Amino acid sequence: MKRTRSVCPFCGCGCSFYILSEGDRVVGIEPSPENPVNKGMLCVKGWNAHEFIHSPERLTKPLIRKKGELVEASWEEALKLVAEKLLGIKEKFGPRALAFLCSAKVSNEENFLFMKLARAAFKTNNVDHCARL
Amino acid sequence: MKTLAKKDINKILGIWAQKHALLAPAKMDNGDCIFGAFNEKTFTLDYKKPPLSPKSFFFPQAEVIFRVENNKYNEVVAAKKGLIFGLRSCDMMGIRQSSSFMFRDNEDIYYKAKQSSAAMVVMACPHAQNETCFCTTTLSGPVAKKGFDLQLYDTGDVFLVEVGSPRGEELLVGIPLAEMEESKAKQKIDEFIKKARQSIPEVKLVASAMEKLKDKKVAEKVWDDFGAKCITCGGCAFVCPTCTCFNVYDHQYSPGNGLRLRAWDACLYGGFTREASGHNPRASQALRLKRRHEHKLLDYNSTDIQDGLCGCVGCGRCSDYCPVHIGTLEVVKAIAG
Amino acid sequence: MVGLAATFGSGAMTNSINDFDEADLFLVTGSNTTEQHPLIGSRIINAKQRGAQLLIIDPRDIPLAKFADLHLRHNIGTDVAVLNGMMNVIIEEGLYDKEFVATRTENFEQLKEVVSKYPPKTVEKISGIAAADLKKAARMYAKADKAMIAYAMGITQHTTGVDNVKSCANLAMLTGHLGRAAVGVNPLRGQNNVQGACDMGGLPNVYSSYQPVIDAAVKKKFEDAWKVEGLDDKPGLTITDMMDAAQKGELKALYIMGENPLMSDPNTTHIEQSLSNLDFLVIQDIFLSETAKKADVVLPAASFAEKEGTYTNTERKAQLAYQAVSPPGQARPDWQIICAVSKLAGYPMDYASPADIMKEINSLSPSYGGITYERLSNNTGLQWPCPNVEHPGTAFLHKDKFSKGLGTFMPCEFKPPAEMPDDEYDFMLTTGRVYYQFHTGTMTRRVNILEREAPEALLEINPDDAKKLGIRNKEKVEVSSRRGSVQLKAEVTERVPPKVVFSTFHFNEACINLLTNSAFDPVAKIPEYKSCAVKIRRCA
């Protein structure tokens, strides 16, 4: 059994817990007793945060729309398409025709990189996120 | 009686770890003390009660019980040869009570596989671990009477070793041991227990609360007040060593492929007792809290109680980890105080 | 955010979660705290038991209201009037903190003038709050030694959201409830890393640590660090402007990471048209959300348990989360996907790990200067501002001075909600969350216990109204606004006052944002989820 320190993925309280796992399977949650925010406690969402991780509905492969349908594709193909399309639109309509939405659910590092992608790679300040509070 | 030198403890655990999946208390770098896979660097003897009780080792919060692969059914009864080092005696009683429940009527094979393959080393409590300990009241501490393979008494430089089973004997093979004269050891243990008991005063209100529950003399207002505060987190049931409720879910990954898992559930959640018609026999949080505490203090199956007092083993976790202070201790006070 | 930044110079929660254990009085407004921030709500319940006072300003009878010493159920959207009324009483009765006002603030005269127009009798007419109650509330708040204001989306999601926030800030400054422990103005963030997304520059006008894009020195600093030329020096589009631009055909491509605007944003029909109008939509997420179904490319991402990274909670505290398990199938951590896209777009970004990215954040973002992996790995988090590795982090802001120097009173006049009930659309609809579900439900609806506890959207309606319309509990009703209509079950309850109905936006079967109004607060661009006019009928 492995214990990995983590942060609750739901509300902004930022409760800290350990993810208990066996191999690649999450088997439980244990709140951090010393964390000053939650002191060994969690709400119903935090206590049950283990389950959606292994949901059968998780996306496991890139998808590309072909003839109107989303179909599975390789990473190579999907990434290439994204880069080419974005560059092409930037070329034709200018950087302001592109926009990027950051996420209140991913990490700081990822949000930083995403805004760097928008600003440094595509030269646009059209960057925002979905939760304005 | 056999003794172990405290300075050798890391070495001894190292030896045990070679043949067992060894779980031991660990102090993490952020200050948390929890049980985890033994690691010389984080191992500590200075630990309290971690939020999760040891039931989580035999009955994990979320556990796959079978998989279906290409329409073929594969049962998953997983167990490693384990060893849990440093159990407290309240938790030992929790394991005995839960095991009795899980083995009664239909044996729970998933629980049994894990429970029976794990050796258990109890660390007797020299004093209360914090202000919510009340094992002397529930007859489950400060030292364990049964169930363990080994029980250690910390007497300073050495641990006195009480052997509880043949598996315990086996664990001692190849371990550096010394001897202490039986009478002297017995005297030391008596002193140890006496001192420990003094620091864990009996909570007299528990008995009167049990009486009042039995006589149905608890004012509804007690439950209404608690019900108004409860945030329905389910934590009290999840941390409790003797709560064993679960629900079963199926996850289908593709036709003919999927798994069934069982995951902890709690009687504090409204949906736990809601019937298909929408009717709920425990319609309010007050009623759900009442039910939980009746179960702990009044209605626990008498064979499952073992030689304890009731279905609560006095670990105090529900008081430690309820966000709004509705633990058994607080409830007992409200009922009987 | 914007409202607080204007008054104090910083838009984040001024105090800490642990302060809730110390305060003498809580003014909770527009926050259903026990359901949306349960472990802050629990602290308020505990504080009540130790004798703290609780003042709630909320139209709905939220669960916390059971514990309130005073609950003002004002008419929806009249927050500014109520807060101005409280300040009116406080000034009239000389209850304000004269020293704090004199030494730490500016613009007091202007505030005085504006709030003088809101005596309790006038406020009673606007808000429905009895003059006597308003006075009582004002005195309670002003006289408490340590009084904390806590608010959430119920304050910000109005066309007057910024004014609401400014009014909260005015009230706190007026009474000197700032710059100490256990006081302050505390916006409770709804998601685990909203604070971080803002801090990292996930906004059109600033880089990380709120460094403005229009500042030439800042631009130069980022150009040097990133080895690029010609960074955009004009603020970009906000999400609401993006949707409008897409509809007009000016915006051609949108790349969305981990969000589901089709469910979370108001006026779903408008969003749907905007997204369909794009030439290219990329979604990077862990589930095929409603929005992802519309995408041209969907990139599978790792969940929080499958990667390493830091998250900043509502009290400005960054904490480290490690990787527990591998991502499923070919899913990848977002940071790796971003690096791969960037490389193919001709701007290689090479990072060995999230720790490596954090080093760059440390060097470019003053408030995160000392928030390193090394420190986070052996503590329980660091609260910004934390400018260097010796700095212990900051538990409360504005100690001796405000981030911008003096705190500026920004008095606001009351403006009614953009859409008021009329003869045809005679109810006010307000939206929010339930305890068991989270945001658009993409994660919580895949947790059996949570789904069992709250499996469907309900429309809360007052018993009087229900009776008039012949609606019984759990009966299906149709709610319609000028933008669309939705069918769902009614829950007949006193939680809502007459002529107000409430529902949630977690459920795609009854997408309540089909109804809501995308009229925006002109400054913060937060849509008015909190009120729109609807009509209700029983389904045959």
Ligand code: SF4
């Ligand atoms: S456990 Fe509950 S209160 Fe804590 S962060 Fe998660 S959702 Fe928020």
Ligand code: SF4
């Ligand atoms: S309840 Fe008793 S046995 Fe359990 S930890 Fe406390 S003192 Fe030890």
Ligand code: SF4
């Ligand atoms: S009811 Fe509380 S004190 Fe008793 S065993 Fe369970 S968690 Fe421990």
Ligand code: SF4
């Ligand atoms: S731990 Fe407390 S708040 Fe949570 S369900 Fe139990 S009694 Fe209710």
